[in-house]
Amino acid sequence: MFASLAPRVAFVPVALVVMCAPAHGWALVVPPTTHGESTAAPPSPTAVVDACKIKPVEGLAKSTVATYPLIDDPVAFCIDEQGRFYFAESDRQERGIEDNRSSSWWLLDDIASETVEDRLAMYRKWEAKREGGMAYYSKWSDRIAQLRDADGNGTFEHRSDFAGPFNEPLDGSGAGLLAFDGDIFYTNIPNLWRMRDADGDGVAEFTLKDSTGYGVRVALRGHDMHGLTIGYDGKVYWSIGDRGYHVKTPDGALLHDPRAGAVFRMNPDGSELELYYTGLRNPQELAFDAEGNLFTGDNNSDGGDKARIVYCMEGGETGWSMDYQTLEGANQRGPWNQEGIWHLRPDLAPHKVTAYSPLQPAWTLPPLDHVSSGPSGLVFYPGLGLSSRYDNHFFLCDFLGGDSYSQVLSFALEPVGAGFKVVDEHPFVENVLPTDVDFGYDGKMYITDWGGGWESGEKGELYAVWDATRVADPRVAQVTQLFAEGFAQRDSDELAALLAHADRRVRQRAQFALAARGNITTALLGDVAQHGTDHFARVHAIWALGQQASRNLRNSSNLEAGSLSDATSAIDFVLPLLHDRDALVRAQAARMLGEARATAAVTTLSDLCADDNVRVRAFAAMALGKIGAREAVPAIVSMVAENADRDPFLRHAGVQALAWINDSALLGELSADPLPATRMAAMLAMRKLRDVRLAKFLNDPERTIRLEAARAINDIPMPSLRAQLADSITRFTSAPSPTTTSNAAAVASRNHSFTREVWKLTRAGTVADLSDTALFAKTPDESKELPVAAAPRNAGNQYIARIRGVVEAPLTGEYTFAIASDDDSILLVGTSDDPSTLRAIAHVDGYSEPGDYQGQPGQRSQPIRLEQGKRYAITALHAEGGGGDHCSIAWTMPDGRVEQPIGVAAVDQSEFPHMRRAIEACLAEGTPATATLLCDFALTASNPMPMRIEALDALGAWTTASPRNRVNGMYRVIDGKARDVAMLNAVLARKLAPLAENPDALLRSTARDVAVKFGVSLDPDASLRAVSDSTLSSAERVSSLRSLAGDTGGRLTVGLDAALVSDAPLLRAEARTMLLRNNDARALALLSDASASGTIIERQRAIQDLASLGGSSGDAALTPLVQQLADGTLDAALCLDVVEASTSRNEGAMHTALERWKISLNDSAINRYEAIALEGGDAVNGRTIVLYHTSAVCMKCHAIQGSGGNAAPALDGVATRGDARYLLHSLIEPNEKVAEGYVNAGASAMPSMQTVLTDREVRDAVAYLKTLQ
Structure with missing residues (x-):
């Protein structure tokens, strides 16, 4: 430099x-x-x-x-x-x-x-x-x-x-x-x-x-x-x-x-x-x-x-x-x-x-x-x-x-x-x-x-x-003097005395000074180490002897007379300390002898692998590894086996020792050992050594060992073993049911009971209703027992409901509860079966997708300890406004199994990490065989639904895969353009149809999306029926409509007509978009009408579609909207969409109106944001921004329902502290008003989101913050 x-x-x-x-x-x-x-x-x-x-x-x-x-x-x-x-x-x-x-x-x-x-x-x-x-x-x-x-x-x-x-x-x-x-x-x-x-x-x-x-x-x-x-x-x-x-x-x-x-x-x-x-x-x-x-x-x-x-x-x-x-x-x-x-x-x-x-x-x-x-x-x-x-x-x-x-x-x-x-x-x-x-x-x-x-x-x-x-202690003044004067010039006896000083820094410098003097001080250090009365003096003497021995070891290639004997002398003084009464002394002696590569210590170190003190065992094993003592492997293995994977630090000592010894033949023998702990140690040592033989562990009878092999191959990575990792997915296509629990205690424990009560309203149910005890004290309009902790989907509009009951814990340990709902909900769990002990532990703001129990930070509880056989009160309060509705409760049990919802057969997530990595390997390999493997995996009903969908998503990414590993984000490039699409289509044509008819809505939709992307024909009649089925989600109906795009039998026209008059705004909007893509003569008029009189989401989609039209037809449709913007008469929820649609167009009247609007803002950034970002945002996308945006990192400082940072106010209830303008200003001008309790911190550390988020992201973030009541 x-x-x-x-x-x-x-x-x-x-x-x-x-x-x-x-x-x-x-x-x-x-x-x-x-x-x-x-x-x-x-x-x-x-x-x-x-x-x-x-x-x-x-x-x-x-x-x-x-x-x-x-x-x-x-x-x-x-x-x-x-x-x-x-x-x-x-x-x-x-x-x-x-x-x-x-x-x-x-x-x-x-x-x-x-x-x-x-x-x-x-x-x-x-x-x-x-x-x-x-x-x-x-x-x-x-x-x-x-x-x-x-x-x-x-x-x-x-x-x-x-x-x-x-x-x-x-x-x-x-x-x-x-x-x-x-x-x-x-x-x-x-x-x-x-x-x-x-x-x-x-x-x-x-x-x-x-x-x-x-x-x-x-x-x-x-x-x-x-x-x-x-x-x-x-x-x-x-x-x-x-x-x-x-x-x-x-x-x-x-x-x-x-x-x-x-x-x-x-x-x-x-x-x-x-x-x-x-x-x-x-x-x-x-x-x-x-x-x-x-x-x-x-x-x-x-x-x-x-x-x-x-x-x-x-x-x-x-x-x-x-x-x-x-x-x-x-x-x-x-x-x-x-x-x-x-x-x-x-x-x-x-x-x-x-x-x-x-x-x-x-x-x-x-x-x-x-x-x-x-x-x-x-x-x-x-x-x-x-x-x-x-x-x-x-x-x-x-x-x-x-x-x-x-x-x-x-x-x-x-x-x-x-x-x-x-x-x-x-x-x-x-x-x-x-x-x-x-x-x-x-x-x-x-x-x-x-x-x-x-x-x-x-x-x-x-x-x-x-x-x-x-600080007035004379010893403090002595420390100052000692360091000012230095240690190198001091007498060895004085330095030896300083090894017992109260200040660790003095002890350390005295140690270094004595160690630097070589064989002149070895005997003195040996005497302190063996016979000293102060524990720390002995330890520092051991370390000093270790420094001398290690220095002589480094210089052994250029020995002077006596140097080797000096090293041996230092070691000789430490060897007896392996038998010392003080376990800490034994541990440090073992450590020093390992660093000095003291072969004379191997026998005793091997014995210490069974020492009463666990830390002594760990240091002894690692010392043997550094020495390279192949003959000590039985002692190390015995230690590992006795530990049985209980203490991860002791296991590491054994694994590291085996890796340092690096005896290929011995590791091969250990990989076939009947004890799982021994095989695990061999597997982990092979991982450290990047030994390709670890692929054999993909077929180990122990799940945890198989998983470690999959982790090593994918995560390190080891590309030469990727094909074997991909092939290991067959374990999950041939096994009868690898994810359904066989735990007898859990199967026997179905002593739960749930009742759903409904109170019908003449207005939309809101989150405020959930705290209105008077409402829930009334006689419910409906009451029905439930077999599991889940309400029926799409059961109605404008109501509040309660799922109440008791659950019995099948195991003793930590449970994590979760709730999913549309719209708002609160989950309460008691400390016994007495409802008076109920306390709120989780909630949903706005809504979540069915089966999505982790999309919001507040949906999952902190771990709660339950005792096997004991019953606990549980309640979910649910508010519904309109549209789709659902509510369900899940839990994760101490052994990692999940019931979603509580009462169904438990799903063992312990194979998820292996499955994810095998799916990624199939995608990366990109052969007809691995495409078939992914289809077979998705078709296997016993596989967990999230992983079946993950397999379909991987197929969907076959030719457009991200350059990042799907499991861990590691950079790896897949050349999708070089892949044989015809080959993939042949596989999909054979395998995809049953998935598109699966009872699970999300699996069906995903399969249809894959079919649409690659032009694979599915049952068009089934897709047409789905478009018209109002009980299905909007997403599935849209997916079904898209799957008709290649139909030549007239079903597309029927489907589009049905979609245009459906009760689903997203489906209607998708139909107009498809008409525009198909150059249908009706498209322009339908889009113009929708931009003026549809629901907000339809009007926004219509404006985006009109913006894609070039020439005078697009200009003619957009110019009136831009003029409304300039006049201040445009619906605020559409302002951003109109600005984005018109900014790059050059039509005279439109341009003039847009400039007039800009002038009205008085060159003020906050005025512009108030015009475009107070209304019309997508709260779902806004939640993703607030929780996950990698540049905004809101949750670094803020928290929601206890999840996040504590350097700024929690966002729970932030919508009650001010209106949308207040929320917007907090994003764009964070120093305008600092929250109470944080004023003394001075200027806010939060940067303005103006430089971090796009206009649309700001609008969506405001929409989400407005839901945090």
């Missing part, structure tokens, strides 16, 4: 360069050109306290340490040994560092990127979208600032720009800093930098690019490279978000994954760069606990998932892919949501299990807990400065865009098996917008505050929090 720029120092003494430079050389760094040096008069102590907005827990002091301009847009910070602060500052947020949500035009290019060079090519491809072209990316800069407190009064008076500007197109964000032994490490995509200020003037003269190739995608802003920290082993660790990486290591290896976030580590000199953990979304910071375990906070995707605390166990994967972020609607977040990858396990978080899926993949490691909503900075308490309550506690920044709802949280972790659970979670500092948190050597906690919002804005603060009594 800096090679072509003039150095700050013209002449640097050669001796200085040699002294400062690592083996592969430093480069001179450009002088900063942004802020330069600055000084400021410090505020008075009183002013500091008065101006400090933050609210720490009771008893702590606080102060404002620095504000803008001394600190400017701080993302992260670090503190060096001399107490100087360094800040990673970014002015480029949405000003050079972009986000797919605001640059959606390049999404496909982004998810196709594999290298940073691909990303640069994408920028150049789309540079016309940026003001100034490619220069746009370099207008603003990131930088590193250094702040110094020259007089030691606790506030900074001096600032210098340590390094920068960082403003190459590929740069940013600069989001991680680490000060270590005179070097400053800095993560700024695409590079990991190391810098040094040799002369102490606050400016780096030397810089080195340790590695490059990070950030191959844009993804989301903030998903950068960060988390720099020093590990227990003296290595530098850091993290990256899901922007991916393509990095060549110094030893020539390639680290490549364009989809996931990860953790890396290397030696401080840049050597031995390796991948440590992967599958993360955005691990902003990393922190080790006192035992050397690594953790991070990973944030949620605004798709109903939760932010997580993750234990980064070496070699593990969390399971996130950047592609998931872009999946919305029915496939929102793909497997991440559908297979519960982010869910908690009840054994790890029994106090907070809000969701758990039995489908959670075995190849992933589950989160420990759901903590915070916007995890950012993370630090582990070093041991001094606070009360003993905070021993072994972490502090986590929860960044939510505004200080009034952001905070710094504190929590601790306790071991559970080979993993951990979160305890003592609570707010520690509130009213702060924190990006990073750390402890100074003075005992104080320091917190950077972004200053408000999500984008750069020339603002920021640094705060301090401390316990006045405890």
Whole structure:
């Protein structure tokens, strides 16, 4: 980056360069050109306290340490040994560092990127979208600032720009800093930098690019490279978000994954760069606990998932892919949501299990807990400065865009098996917008505050929090002195004593200093490790011995006399500790011996695979894997088998060990083991090794193992095995009923009862009626017992109804209830069979499609624990206005089976993930055989209806498939134009007809749509009957009408005539459209009449159809409408449609009228929106926009029925707070009026939707918000 720029120092003494430079050389760094040096008069102590907005827990002091301009847009910070602060500052947020949500035009290019060079090519491809072209990316800069407190009064008076500007197109964000032994490490995509200020003037003269190739995608802003920290082993660790990486290591290896976030580590000199953990979304910071375990906070995707605390166990994967972020609607977040990858396990978080899926993949490691909503900075308490309550506690920044709802949280972790659970979670500092948190050597906690919002804005603060009594502890002053003076010059005995210091940072630096002295200190360290009385002194001594042994192992190719014996000596001191009484000591000894590749430890490590302590077992197994101990495989397998897949962290230890040992023959033998847990471990090890033999597991007798094989082939992916995955769908076409439960308890438990009561009204039933207890207290007009929890469809208009009864739980565990209805409904469930215990748990706003139990966030309840055999009251309240109507209740049982509605045979969804992947494989293979397989799958009545429809949808996409995997959104191209349509038609002609006559309406419609697309003839008489059948849905009748398009027997004419006089507006509109396409002479007159006098939806469709007419006929039909627009007499629901229809036409009178309308708006954007977006929107599409739009991301901050963010007001009942104009203004001018309770946060962090949504999307969003009563 800096090679072509003039150095700050013209002449640097050669001796200085040699002294400062690592083996592969430093480069001179450009002088900063942004802020330069600055000084400021410090505020008075009183002013500091008065101006400090933050609210720490009771008893702590606080102060404002620095504000803008001394600190400017701080993302992260670090503190060096001399107490100087360094800040990673970014002015480029949405000003050079972009986000797919605001640059959606390049999404496909982004998810196709594999290298940073691909990303640069994408920028150049789309540079016309940026003001100034490619220069746009370099207008603003990131930088590193250094702040110094020259007089030691606790506030900074001096600032210098340590390094920068960082403003190459590929740069940013600069989001991680680490000060270590005179070097400053800095993560700024695409590079990991190391810098040094040799002369102490606050400016780096030397810089080195340790590695490059990070950030191959844009993804989301903030998903950068960060988390720099020093590990227990003296290595530098850091993290990256899901922007991916393509990095060549110094030893020539390639680290490549364009989809996931990860953790890396290397030696401080840049050597031995390796991948440590992967599958993360955005691990902003990393922190080790006192035992050397690594953790991070990973944030949620605004798709109903939760932010997580993750234990980064070496070699593990969390399971996130950047592609998931872009999946919305029915496939929102793909497997991440559908297979519960982010869910908690009840054994790890029994106090907070809000969701758990039995489908959670075995190849992933589950989160420990759901903590915070916007995890950012993370630090582990070093041991001094606070009360003993905070021993072994972490502090986590929860960044939510505004200080009034952001905070710094504190929590601790306790071991559970080979993993951990979160305890003592609570707010520690509130009213702060924190990006990073750390402890100074003075005992104080320091917190950077972004200053408000999500984008750069020339603002920021640094705060301090401390316990006045405890920072006066003499040991705190000692810490400051120790770091200022350094450790390298200290006596070995003094350093050995410091291994027991109360401050973990002191212990660590003493460890590193002793380790660096080699064989001179080995015996001293061995004595502390074996005979020390302080636990932490022993642990640090073990780690120091491990550093010595590992260093000698690295140097073994160039041995000096005695070096090998030195390594052996370090190992010899640790070997006896494998028998130590302290389980934590045994665990660390095992870990160190594995990293030192100590073959002498194999026998004892094998024994430890059966240790009483589960964490010891895990470390022993992984140590054996690192050693490559083939002879230890029986011990590892025995551990895996005994675990029986119960503890996922212990299973991972065994799997990782097998993968590291990498004995192909042994894995082949294990794949045939009679125990499922052993075969699962073999399968997962093969996945890690990309071993093609894993395809054999597609036929394993265990469902979970078959599913893991399907996941590996599709998700990695492994294209050479795709045909076998496609063929595995035959399991679901030959089995008698793979999805109907055979659980005896569930079959026997049908002791439910349901009654439906109806109260007829003389007006439309509304959501307000559902809270009118007087209405439901009256004698119902109808009352009927129901066999299942579902009302008959299309039962009438203008009524309210109640389904009430009791359900009996067939199993003990967590149940999720759901409701579907047309129109509004509320679902209530009791804690017993007493109706007085009923409470509302879910609802439908407006309406949902029949059988759609998850289209709205409020439709599904949180998990509710029920006990087997116990009966519970249940009630659904339902309001109906007019048109179609239905109401039904479903539940998902603890074992993952679903009854939709309650009372029908349960559907086992456990095969859904395999089915989805097999369907995708059939589509991708694209052969006559796989087309036949999809048809056979759809024809198999025992297969679940959603998957049968998915198979038909895949057939419909045969020649027009998206370049994205249907399961996980991964980029993969299918050349549909090269496919043989005649072949497909031959298959469809043989197979499709029965599906078009299926009793299920949606399956019938989907089959007909496929037939229409490919010109396959179906029974035209059946289609004609469907067009005229008023009991069918509008969608099915439209589909049937379309299927008549190719009929030559006169049925199309009959069908069109029937449709034109039908009771369904959508069907009438479709008939007019088809007449226009067929050049029917009646079309123009019918469309003109409909544009003036039909229902709103018909008038809108007619205007769109008229717009498609060229020439004078279209102009003549549209001009009167445009004149009405200009006169202010046009129905408001049609204004947008008329504007869109007339904008590109040049007819004189029309153009004049349109210009007259524009003038009336007074060049005001809000006036224009009020004219076109208050009425006429599609609430159904509006719901999709509010819930799923990838650029608007409404649910990132807002919530509906408890689902979503908490950084902005919940949208429940938003329509009662104001009219449509109020709702519109909240979208276009969000700062015009800030909601009560959020005023103190300052300007709203919400951007105007004017730059995010199209006009039509704004109108639809308003229509949906109007339904939220």
